Amino acid sequence: MRIVTSSQMKQIEQRADQNGLFYYDMMENAGTAAANSIMSKISPRDKRVLVYAGKGNNGGDGFVVARLLFQAGAKVKVVLVDGEPVTEDAAANFDLLHDLEIGVLDFLNDEPQLQVLLRDVDIIVDAIYGTGFHGALRKTARLAARSINGAIAAVFSLDLPSGVNSDNGESDKDAVQADFTIAFDSLKPAHLIYPAAGRCGAVECAEIGIVPQWRTDLPRTFLHITPEMVMEAIPERPVDSHKGTFGKLLNISSSLGMTGAAKLSVLGAQRVGTGLVTLAAPRSLISLHAASLTEAVFLPLIENEAGTVARTAAVQLGPKLEQSSACLIGCGLSNNDDTAAVVEFVVKNAKCPLLIDADGINALGRNIDILSEAAGPVVLTPHPAELARLLNVETEDLLAHRVKYGRAFAQKYNLTLVFKGAHTLVFAPDERVFINTTGNNGLAKGGSGDLLAGMIAGLMAQGIPPLQSAMCGVWLHGAAADRCADRLSKTAMLPSDILTDLCGLFREYNR
Ligand SMILES: NC(=O)C1=CN([C@@H]2O[C@H](COP(=O)(O)OP(=O)(O)OC[C@H]3O[C@@H](n4cnc5c(N)ncnc54)[C@H](OP(=O)(O)O)[C@@H]3O)[C@@H](O)[C@H]2O)[C@@H](O)CC1
Ligand SMILES: [K+]
Known part of the structure; x- marks a missing residue:
C-alpha cells in the first residue's frame, strides 16, 4: 500500500492541477468517492446526517458529501466548526449548498439545536481537518470532536480523523474516533501508525483521479511491509x-x-x-x-x-x-x-x-x-x-x-x-x-x-x-x-x- 506524507500529497495535487486535473475536480472526486463509500454501507434515504466541516479543503470535501447524500435522499445538516470556509474550492462547494435544503449550523452559536439533532443522528461525516491539521485541537474543534465521539452514529472521517497528525501518527487525546476513514489517493502515515491508526476504524483508500506518474519519483520515506x-x-x-x-x-x-x-x-x-x-x-x-x-x-x-x-x-x-x-x-x-x-x-x-x-x-x-x-x-x-x-x-x-x-x-x-x-x-x-x-x-x-x-x-x-x-x-x-x-x-x-x-x-x- 502506497504511503505519502502531507507535503508529498500537496506536491502530487499540484502536479495534477498543472496537468489539467484541477483542485476543484479533485475535491469533487474525493467527496464523490467518500459519499459512495458511505452509501455502500448505509442506504442514505431518510437517514439523518450531520457533516462537521472545518474551514479548509477537508471541509470542502465535506460539503461535496453533504450535497451528494442530500441528493440521494438523506436529511443533511452541515455544522461549521471553525466558521465559513476560507479556501476557494471549499467556498465554492459551500455556496452550492445554499440552493438545497441543507441546514447550516454554527457549532458554538447553534449548540442547543445541535444537541437535539445529536440525539437522533444516523451518520456523522467528520470533515473538520485532514492533512492540514497540526499541533493540538483548539477549543471549539475539541468540543466538536468530543460531541462526535459522544454521539451514537456511524462516524466516517474524510481523509483522516480530525485531530491526528498525518505524518507522524500522533493523535490528540480528543481526536475523532472514526468507524471508517476514507483516505484520498494514498494512505498517509497516520493511517497505519499508532496511536493515530487506532482512531481510523476501517480504512479505505479512494481514487481521486491521480495518475501514477505524478507520484512515482517521490522519495518513499514511509513504507508498508508487504x-x-x-x-x-x-x-x-x-x-x-x-x-x-x-x-x-x-x-x-x-x-x-x-x-x-x-x-x-x-x-x-x-x-x-x-x-x-x-x-x-x-x-x-x-x-x-x-x-x-x-x-x-x-x-x-x-x-x-x-x-x-x-x-x-x-x-x-x-x-x-x-x-x-x-x-x-x-x-x-x-x-x-x-x-x-x-x-x-x-x-x-x-x-x-x-x-x-x-x-x-x-x-x-x-x-x-x-x-x-x-x-x-x-x-x-x-x-x-x-x-x-x-x-x-x-x-x-x-x-x-x-x-x-x-x-x-x-x-x-x-x-x-x-x-x-x-x-x-x-x-x-x-x-x-x-x-x-x-x-x-x-x-x-x-x-x-x-x-x-x-x-x-x-x-x-x-x-x-x-x-x-x-x-x-x-x-x-x-x-x-x-x-x-x-x-x-x-x-x-x-x-x-x-x-x-x-x-x-x-x-x-x-x-
Ligand atoms: N489540496 C487539494 O487539492 C485537495 C485536498 N483535499 C482535501 O483537503 C485536505 C487538506 O486541505 P487543507 O490543506 O486545506 O487542510 P485541512 O486539513 O482542511 O485543514 C487546514 C485548516 O485547518 C486549520 N488548522 C490546522 N490545524 C489546526 C488546529 N490545530 N486548530 C485549528 N485549526 C487548525 C488550518 O488553519 P491554520 O493552519 O491557518 O491555523 C486550515 O484552515 C485533505 O486532507 C483532503 O481532505 C481533497 O479535496 C483533494 C484535493
Ligand atoms: K477529517
Missing part, C-alpha cells in the same frame, strides 16, 4: 547448497530461570532457515538446552554464582564471533555487571551483524554510548518499556511519539531499530520507516519477542542485510501469528505454536 517485499528479500534456496550456505548464528542467551527465552530464540533462527545455530549459554545450563534443542550446537560459557554468563566468558566469545555470520545477544541473559561487560565486549568486537534484544538492551541502558563504538551493523529489538528505559523517557510519552523518538534514535546511533508494538515500526538508519501490519494481540505473551529476535538474527546470518532482515522478520512473525490465532485463538496461542504456522507460510511462498 509479502512481496519480504519474499523478494528472502532468496530461494539453491539446489546445490549445504549448511554453510545459510550462515552461522552465534546466539549468546540464557541464564538460570530464563532458559525458555533462549530456546525460543534458537528455534526462531532455525525455522527461518539458518544453516547452523550455536547457543552460547552458562555451562551449567547446556545439558538442559541440549535435551530439547536437537539441531543446535553449544558453547558452554564460564558462569558466575548467579547462574549467568561471567565477564570472563568474553575470551571464549572472541574467536567464535570471528567464525559467525551474525550474532544475537540478550534473550534471557539477565542483567548484572557481568552480563553488561559481555554485552559491551560483543558490541565492540562483533564485526558481523549484531542483534541486541531484551537483557542485551537493558545492559545498554548502563552505558548507551558503547553503541557508537559498535564494530559492525546493529539491530535493536526493544519493546516499548525497554526503549523507554533506554531513552530515559516515560513509556506513555514514547508511545505517543513513536516516529519522533524512533527516528532520532536510529539516526543518532546509525542502527536499525525495531520498535515493537501494535503495527511494529522498523526505523532504518536513514530516514525511512517500515510499517508492519501483520500480527495480533495473541502475541502479547512472554516469549514472542525472543522468537522474533531469533528469526531476525537467523535471517541476518544468511546474509540478508540487517534492515531487510528486520523488515522480513517482523512481517513473518506477525503473519505466522495471524495464522496461529485462526487455528488456536489469540487467547490460547503460544509463541512456540507460531513456529508451525511459519512452516506453512514458507511452504505457501515456496521458500
